[in-house]
Structures are given as C-alpha cells and as structure tokens.
Amino acid sequence: MRQSHLFTKTRKEAPKDEVSKNAILLTRAGFIHKEMAGVYTMLPLGLRVLKKIEDIIRFHMNTVSNELLMPALSPLERWEATGRLDTIDVLMKTVPANDHSKERSSNSYVLNPTHEDVITPIVRDVARSYRDLPVSVYQIQTKFRNEARAKSGILRGREFRMKDLYSFHKDQEDLMKFYDSMKTVYANVFNDIGIGADTYLTVASGGDFTTNFSHEFQTLTEAGEDLIYVDKKNKIAYNKEVVNEENAKKLGVNFEEMEQIKACEVGNIFPLDTRFSKALDYTYTDEHGEQQIIYMGSYGIGPSRLMGVVVEKLSDEKGLVWPASIAPFSLHLITLSKDKESEASKQAVSLYDTLRERGVEVLFDDREVSAGEKFADSDLLGIPIRVVISDKSLEKGGVEIKERTSELSEIITIEELLATYNKNC
C-alpha cells in the first residue's frame, strides 16, 4: 500500500490520557483510537496486526477443533440457568433506552463476557451419545466485561477480542488428556507470535469451577498485573495466588527457590469438570445405554491483549517493533526523492510493483516529506525490514536494507533484494 493513501498519520506527542507504553505507541503510530476508557477502535494498521494474531491462533486451533461464531448478545435466562446472572460482577446487561423503569425486561440482554453458558446448550443439542464425544468448538469474538477500572491500554479493556474454545468429554480422564494437549497447542501459538521464550505455563487456582488447578500462560513484562513465581529451569511458573505451604507440598515444589516476576496473562485453560453440565443438565448416553454427566474444559486467548503485550515487550525508544509473523507489513519501502521523474522515483515505483506482484506485503512511503520524517515514521511503525531507495543508494549500487532492530544497514542490488522474495511466487 502507498503510504500517501494510508488512512492514518503518525503523531509526535503522546495522548495525555494514556500512560501505558502500548497505548501511547499504538496511538502515536496510528494503530488504535480510543473511544472511551477501555474501548478502542482498531485502525487499519492495528487491524492488520490483530488479524494476523487471530489467524495464527485460528491455524493452531483448527488442528484440534472447529470454528464457529456465537452471538455477542444472549438472553438473561441463559445466565439464570447457570446461576451466573447475579454472580459475575463484570457482567453487562443492555437496558432499553426507552424504558428506564425496569431493571429487567423482555428487551434486556446480556453482553456476553464469556460463552460457557451459551455454548453448552448448543453442544447438548448436537452431542447426545458417547459416539459423539469428545467434541470441541471455538470462536474468535468480541467480549464485554465491565471492569471496575479499565487500564493499561489494550491490556485490560471493557470490550476486547477473545478466542474461546470449549471441549466436552465422556469422563474426567478424557478431559485431562485433551486439556494437556492444549498446553502444546497454546505454546505453538505463542512461539509463532514471537513471545514464546518469555511465556510460561503457569499453575493457577481453578477459580470457582473446580478444586483442581487451572493453568495460565503468562508473558513476562513489567506491564503485567500478575506476579508469578518462575522456575526457569523447568520452564514452569506458579501464580502468586497458589503460592502457599499447602500447595508447595501438594505440588512438590519449593517456591522460595523461584524468581518472582511480573507477568501478563495472555491465555488460560480451565478444567470446568461438571460445573456447567450439571447446571444445564447435560448428560450423554454411554455404551450401556446409561446417562452420564459430561465433563467440560474451556480455553481462552486474548488476541487484543497479545497485541499489547508484544508492544510492551518488544518496542524501543524509537517506536514499535513487530515480529515478522504479525507485522502489519513485512517490508517498508522508502523513496527519498521528491522528484517523480527522477531515476530513484521510477525505480522505487517499479520495485514496489514487482514486490506486490510477488505477494510481498509492502508499505511504500511515496510521500513528499523530508527524509528525517520518513525515517522517524518508519521506526515508529515498526515494520521489520526497511528498504531505502534514493539517488545516493543507486550511486552505491542499489538499495539500502536495514532491519528495524538493527543499527546497521547495507547496500544490496535490486536483483539481490528481489531474489530474497522469489520463493514467495
């Protein structure tokens, strides 16, 4: 895409109502726009990143599950049935604009904060027999949670993107088999996104659902809200909430030997056991014709939060730094000549066209602004590879290529550059 046609522009100054690094940089670079506290628009550049993150998640989930899309709205009855209408304090309900007298009305709905209560009746209609089990489905969707205090930019919003997967099993053993396999699937996601090395499988409390532990995936960053005890040798961590003497014995670990580090929860997996199947009376028919209770698990990843975590971890004082796998563009082509008829300008346009023909996602800075402004913007946007073509670079024999994370650049010929992208044909 030509940068002169890009919807957004960069800004030099940070917005006054943001403090977090992720919100400041993403706003300055034109990736997001704040609508209100905890609610953001994904501008074209931000949407490109979000889509790539979601596509990576989708790719890995498709190896074990089926994608569907549930509604964001659900009837109040769905939550009354599980007893959660009044117990989830972040639950948001719609109130008819023309009827403020009623707390509850036939026009009142829940803005779903999660979907156990919605998916379970759907699967109950489909999977009635042991022959249908196990089964799992997932979606990537916008969730609503009325956080008491939205903060940390896109790390904790009132409206955010979430991948949520739900699995259904004939017994606990089968549930745990699937549950354990999901740990590997999740690790693959975080590796592909580029934060695998600093993302720890973390033992956490099972919440209200079970007496068992659940697991979170925690990425080390100062911007995180959680404190975890990290066992780097065994590549596992423990959420502070489970750190006590009783659990030390139960798990056979010594918390005192571990390093305490701040981290951000980018994913979690829960053995729900029979919490929802019991409440919603979901049983299946086993081999002997007997009715048996269903065992469930739920598995979440927050794509929008992941985007924020990547910014917090990888960006530098000059701006954003995107891993190649989720960068909005893979290559930033910059021409420094303002004369459209110059050799450099012609070569730049020709190179841009060729790269596009080869399927390279290239952002072409064709704007008539100073070199300094183009370089500063390029650093701020954080595209992994920068290619500069100018009269000077042509004199030296080609184009100047530089990685966003490197201080060094080198001159290569246009043929050499194109050869790199040949395999994409």
Added chain:
RNA sequence: CGGGGUGUAGCGCAGUCUGGUAGCGCAUUGCGUUCGGAGCGCAAAGGUCGAUUGUUCGAAUCAAUCCACCCCGACCA
C-alpha cells in the same frame, strides 16, 4: 467502590493563586527555501475555556453540583 489528579483550537500545553478583549508549540492551508534522521522563514485558518447553576458591572479564573479521563488501591468467571 475508596483516595489523589486533570479537563482551554485536531493533538500537546501556558494562562486560574491575585476576575478585566484567548495565548504558545505541533499538525493543517498558502508562498519561499532546504533535501539521508521529524530542517528554516513568512503568512493564514482554527476556540460553546468539560457541562449546568450561582456570585459579580464583568468569570477560563471565585462557589456549588454533575460528567469525562488518568494514577494508586480494592476487584478481575
């Protein structure tokens, strides 16, 4: 939900204490100059001073109420 802070041009701010014609920088528009790290000069355009009510001859400025946003804490299936 408790404590603290901030609302003035699209963005970032000064002016408020001590009431008296609305200012600066960035961005925008035009002209000139420059052309490898946000360069320079001249000019122009842009404002219900968060909202409401009150005090006053006169309110961005004083008072009351409300709203929004940020930070700390509590909370975070």
